[in-house]
Amino acid sequence: MTTITAQSPPALPQGKPKSKALRRVRESCIMAGLIGCGVFSIATTATIIVILAVEAFRFFRLDEVSFWEFISGTKWSPLLGAEKHFGIWPLISGTLLVTLVAMSVALPLGLITAIWLSEYAKPKVRAVIKPVLEVLAGIPTVVFGFFALTVITPGLRWIHEGFGVYNAASAGLAVAVMCLPIVTSLSEDALRAVPRSLREGAFGLGATRFEVAVRVVTPAALSGIVAAFLLAIARAVGETMIVALAAGASPSLTMDPRSEVQPMTGYMVQIFLGDASNFGPEYYSSYAVAATLFLMTLLLTLIGHRVRVRYRQVYE
Amino acid sequence: MNIPATTLPSPAEQGLNLQGIGSSGEHVAAQPAIEVEGFNAWYGDYHALTNMNIVIPEKRITAFIGPSGCGKSTFLRWINRMNDLVPSARATGTLKLHGQDLLDKATDVVELRRHVGMVFQKPNPFPKSIYDNVAFGPRLHLRMSRGELNQIVEQSLRRAALWEEVKDRLKSPALSLSGGQQQRLCIARAIAVGPSVLLMDEPCSALDPRSTAAIEDLMAQLRNDYTIAIVTHNMQQASRASDYSAFMYQGELIEFGQTEQVFTMPKSEQTQNYITGRFG
Amino acid sequence: MNALMKNTPNARSGRFFKDHLFVIVCLLAAGVCIAVLGVMLASIIVQGMEHLDTQLLQNPPSRKPEKAGIYPAMIGTVYICLVCAVTAIPLGVGTAILLEEFKPRQRTLARLHGVVQLNITNLAGVPSVVYGILGMTAFVELFQVLGSPSDPIWTIGTTDNWYYIQLPFGRGVLAGGLTLMLVVLPIIIISSQEALRAVPNSLRQGALALGSTRWQMVWGTTLPAAIPGIMTGTILAMSRAIGEAAPILIIAGVVYITFTPEHLMDDFTAMPLQIYDWASRPQESFHHVAASGILVLMAILLTFNAVAVIIRQKFQR
Numbered sequence: 001m002t003t004i005t006a007q008s009p010p011a012l013p014q015g016k017p018k019s020k021a022l023r024r025v026r027e028s029c030i031m032a033g034l035i036g037c038g039v040f041s042i043a044t045t046a047t048i049i050v051i052l053a054v055e056a057f058r059f060f061r062l063d064e065v066s067f068w069e070f071i072s073g074t075k076w077s078p079l080l081g082a083e084k085h086f087g088i089w090p091l092i093s094g095t096l097l098v099t100l101v102a103m104s105v106a107l108p109l110g111l112i113t114a115i116w117l118s119e120y121a122k123p124k125v126r127a128v129i130k131p132v133l134e135v136l137a138g139i140p141t142v143v144f145g146f147f148a149l150t151v152i153t154p155g156l157r158w159i160h161e162g163f164g165v166y167n168a169a170s171a172g173l174a175v176a177v178m179c180l181p182i183v184t185s186l187s188e189d190a191l192r193a194v195p196r197s198l199r200e201g202a203f204g205l206g207a208t209r210f211e212v213a214v215r216v217v218t219p220a221a222l223s224g225i226v227a228a229f230l231l232a233i234a235r236a237v238g239e240t241m242i243v244a245l246a247a248g249a250s251p252s253l254t255m256d257p258r259s260e261v262q263p264m265t266g267y268m269v270q271i272f273l274g275d276a277s278n279f280g281p282e283y284y285s286s287y288a289v290a291a292t293l294f295l296m297t298l299l300l301t302l303i304g305h306r307v308r309v310r311y312r313q314v315y316e
Numbered sequence: 317m318n319i320p321a322t323t324l325p326s327p328a329e330q331g332l333n334l335q336g337i338g339s340s341g342e343h344v345a346a347q348p349a350i351e352v353e354g355f356n357a358w359y360g361d362y363h364a365l366t367n368m369n370i371v372i373p374e375k376r377i378t379a380f381i382g383p384s385g386c387g388k389s390t391f392l393r394w395i396n397r398m399n400d401l402v403p404s405a406r407a408t409g410t411l412k413l414h415g416q417d418l419l420d421k422a423t424d425v426v427e428l429r430r431h432v433g434m435v436f437q438k439p440n441p442f443p444k445s446i447y448d449n450v451a452f453g454p455r456l457h458l459r460m461s462r463g464e465l466n467q468i469v470e471q472s473l474r475r476a477a478l479w480e481e482v483k484d485r486l487k488s489p490a491l492s493l494s495g496g497q498q499q500r501l502c503i504a505r506a507i508a509v510g511p512s513v514l515l516m517d518e519p520c521s522a523l524d525p526r527s528t529a530a531i532e533d534l535m536a537q538l539r540n541d542y543t544i545a546i547v548t549h550n551m552q553q554a555s556r557a558s559d560y561s562a563f564m565y566q567g568e569l570i571e572f573g574q575t576e577q578v579f580t581m582p583k584s585e586q587t588q589n590y591i592t593g594r595f596g
Numbered sequence: 597m598n599a600l601m602k603n604t605p606n607a608r609s610g611r612f613f614k615d616h617l618f619v620i621v622c623l624l625a626a627g628v629c630i631a632v633l634g635v636m637l638a639s640i641i642v643q644g645m646e647h648l649d650t651q652l653l654q655n656p657p658s659r660k661p662e663k664a665g666i667y668p669a670m671i672g673t674v675y676i677c678l679v680c681a682v683t684a685i686p687l688g689v690g691t692a693i694l695l696e697e698f699k700p701r702q703r704t705l706a707r708l709h710g711v712v713q714l715n716i717t718n719l720a721g722v723p724s725v726v727y728g729i730l731g732m733t734a735f736v737e738l739f740q741v742l743g744s745p746s747d748p749i750w751t752i753g754t755t756d757n758w759y760y761i762q763l764p765f766g767r768g769v770l771a772g773g774l775t776l777m778l779v780v781l782p783i784i785i786i787s788s789q790e791a792l793r794a795v796p797n798s799l800r801q802g803a804l805a806l807g808s809t810r811w812q813m814v815w816g817t818t819l820p821a822a823i824p825g826i827m828t829g830t831i832l833a834m835s836r837a838i839g840e841a842a843p844i845l846i847i848a849g850v851v852y853i854t855f856t857p858e859h860l861m862d863d864f865t866a867m868p869l870q871i872y873d874w875a876s877r878p879q880e881s882f883h884h885v886a887a888s889g890i891l892v893l894m895a896i897l898l899t900f901n902a903v904a905v906i907i908r909q910k911f912q913r
Contacts, residue, residue: 403706
């Protein structure tokens with residue numbers, strides 16, 4: 001250990017120097033605590049993966065189930081009937097249908113609103129709308145579920161009689177309303193991050209506001225917008241309360257938004273709401289479903305990360 | 317401005333001659349404070365400093381001049397190891413402060429920075445009160461009574477020529493001070509830790525001429541107690557305020573000597589060109 | 597000059613027509629968004645006004661809609677959110693400090709640092725219902741290795757004591773709160789990181805140049821400067837915790853609870869759960885109670901958001 005000794009430091013500070021050993025001990029303790037925090041987050045992921053893998057494995061070892069049927073089967077009937085079927089596709093199609101309905105509304109609407117906010121709206125309007133979006137993003141999802149059940153479903157049924165009491169469209173529209181503030185807010189952030197000089201360059205060439213917004217700014221912000229879209233999709237795929245309330249509880253392999261479906265999250269809630277001390281195949285099946293869901297969102301996150309990394313390379 | 321009659325060897329001309337320092341002069345001898353030999357520094361693959369040899373004398377003001385990007389700030393930031401913050405920065409060679417090798421892995425950088433204060437280009441007071449800014453350093457390093465702390469704060473502010481202006485509002489936020497006052501507060505803050513060396517990285521570049529003059533006056537007062545190394549773009553400032561000047565160009569030390577000599581009879585043509593404004 | 601001014605009129609008007617058309621489309625889109633949200637709020641208010649009275653705030657849930665109240669659920673929410681805040685805030689801010697202020701220089705450590713960062717991003721994207729399953733296995737059942745919730749291997753006190761603790765935790769307040777902690781932790785970490793990143797580097801350099809250690813720099817300089825941002829983010833994360841239903845649904849289930857929890861292992865229900873329970877019943881009268889519950893919940897959340905906005909405005913200078 002080298003200590004630096006000044007030859008003649010000006011006789012300014014008085015008092016005793018603090019103990020260096022104590023300082024070192026304190027620093028190491030704090031460092032250990034902080035590393036502990038980091039380890040905790042890693043451990044969380046690891047535990048999720050281990051639990052899902054172990055329990056899903058236990059599920060596939062059961063006599064009634066086969067892994068092949070799980071990933072290829074088109075029938076999911078774990079609770080009713082003499083013969084139980086565990087084919088995941090009806091649940092996946094339920095999730096996809098709700099997500100599709102939600103995204104086909106939320107993404108275009110959110111993006112257009114974001115372009116308007118970023119390129120057209122007056123600063124005062126934006127100053128009001130941005131915090132409002134933040135508040136809306138914080139509305140609990142159970143509220144949207146309630147809205148779907150009490151307003152959207154009756155509305156749809158009034159428009160067209162084909163809609164069921166529970167239907168995918170209603171849940172999907174509610175998920176769309178839920179995702180709108182996220183899509184708008186994040187896309188607007190991405191659009192605003194585009195350097196001014198780019199806009200000025202385009203205006204300097206005589207482009208209209210529309211041409212600047214659509215041909216220059218939006219492409220430049222594309223990776224940020226895509227990341228926002230992916231986040232919204234991940235939220236829609238993982239959304240639970242809305243689908244548990246409004247989508248129904250009968251898994252069916254359909255792409256008809258008027259019919260009742262059961263997305264993956266809805267099934268998990270159904271199982272855990274039932275008798276939880278039941279350790280039959282249907283209980284373990286929820287872990288296999290959760291593992292599928294986790295893999296889907298993980299994939300979306302990783303793609304989003306890739307897109308964002310590339311985005312950084314473009315601008316720095 | 318009285319320039320000491322000590323003659324320091326110019327490393328560019330004669331190489332490093334430690335024996336010559338202090339013994340050759342008949343007048344007030346300057347002891348070496350920082351000795352640098354064969355010093356190289358990199359940022360990633362970029363070779364920022366090439367084979368520097370220089371001896372910075374104690375209790376004198378040494379100015380580093382040269383065009384932007386010549387490596388003078390890099391050098392300064394190696395003296396208190398601020399470059400440790402830059403992930404890609406590394407250095408080889410010897411860099412000694414009072415005989416201790418600063419590049420040694422075992423060097424306690426925290427302890428080092430206690431002895432080598434730094435003042436930055438832009439004043440960077442903490443968003444706290446004036447008092448708390450000056451007391452920040454002593455509180456880190458010393459165990460003392462409230463009275464002792466008050467004394468340190470007062471003396472530091474006096475040395476930084478700020479006491480009279482702020483003594484009635486020590487509790488008001490430091491950010492309420494003017495730019496020049498903020499920079500003097502930063503000097504007071506550095507002094508309060510009790511360093512022997514003060515590094516100043518273009519301390520006046522963000523200030524107006526009046527504040528600059530105040531800082532230069534202050535440097536002249538501090539000269540008796542501290543070894544000061546200052547990086548500046550301002551040629552007049554270097555010639556007015558420093559005892560020794562080092563001219564750097566493209567990562568190399570071109571010329572080093574007494575300021576009067578460097579500015580009136582530079583040995584290198586590059587120095588001549590830079591000083592007369594032909595490039596840079 | 598004249599040649600320049602004389603533009604092909606058709607092309608010009610076509611382009612500007614597009615511009616105007618787009619403005620109309622934008623306004624329509626924004627209008628649709630506002631209208632939908634307006635309808636939503638209006639319908640909830642209309643349905644909820646009927647039961648919005650002191651009875652709702654004071655009564656336990658009941659089989660009769662006109663007597664049903666949300667009191668035990670409110671207290672349950674307060675308890676689990678307290679557990680959540682006490683655990684999530686130190687862990688989250690600690691992780692953020694580790695990631696922002698202790699970036700390692702060594703290559704392997706730097707890679708590890710990147711892994712932790714990516715991991716946080718991933719955790720933020722994990723559906724909350726998956727956290728519910730994690731909490732179920734890790735906290736409620738303790739991985740099924742140490743006894744079962746009904747037959748704990750280790751206890752402090754008895755169920756009559758307020759400090760009663762058992763292992764495994766069972767479907768109690770502690771397990772619920774810790775599960776919520778898992779949900780909001782990534783949010784707190786990411787917002788705290790953003791707050792720390794916004795602190796100018798000159799402050800860090802100033803502190804280090806005075807001979808601070810890394811931690812002294814963080815504690816004395818960076819953290820105080822980042823506190824407003826961290827507080828805003830934390831409040832928003834806590835409002836997420838208050839409204840989060842899915843993981844709590846998995847932990848606690850929908851149980852008919854008319855009492856408030858007496859210790860950390862006690863059964864509980866929370867406001868979003870109670871609302872879900874009411875909303876999922878077939879009787880329309882219970883939907884109205886659910887709407888009243890939503891109004892109470894939203895009022896609490898709006899207060900939280902308002903506090904966050906005020907903090908931000910106050911420190912944004």
